[in-house]
Each structure stands twice: as structure tokens, then as C-alpha cells.
Amino acid sequence: MARVRITQVRSIIDRPQTQKNAIKSLGLGKINRSIELDYNSAIAGVVNKVKHLVKIEEI
Structure with a gap:
């Protein structure tokens, strides 16, 4: 299994539940x-589902 770092880069305001x-x-x-x-x-x-709100990088 690969380890990844997931960072939120955009807000969840005005997003679907x-x-x-x-x-x-x-x-x-x-x-x-x-x-x-x-x-x-x-x-x-x-x-x-939220790939437009987060950044993913392998560590």
C-alpha cells in the first residue's frame, strides 16, 4: 500500500452535502x-468524490 498525504485546498462552502x-x-x-x-x-x-477540493501527494 502506498502512503499518501491528502491536503484540503478549497473550501466546502456552497458544496453539496x-x-x-x-x-x-x-x-x-x-x-x-x-x-x-x-x-x-x-x-x-x-x-x-472531492478531487477538486484536495491535493494528493505520495510520501
Whole structure:
């Protein structure tokens, strides 16, 4: 499994509730907040839903 750092780069204001829930489930919520996770298919599905709000980089 690859480790990735996911950083929120855009706000969730005026976004659909499903996208807000996806950001919260990742453990984000504020701009420039980052988390490090093992990248698997479940995380990939959540990130795909909010790919325009986050930045992903391998570590």
C-alpha cells in the first residue's frame, strides 16, 4: 500500500452535502489541513468524490 498525504485546498462552502460528508470522513474540514493515509480502494473512492477540493501527494 502506498502512503499518501491528502491536503484540503478549497473550501466546502456552497458544496453539496455528500461532498461535505466526504471531507469530514477523511478527517479534514479546514483549508491547508493535511492527513496521511494508506491509499486503498475505499480511500480512492472518497478522494475521487472531492478531487477538486484536495491535493494528493505520495510520501
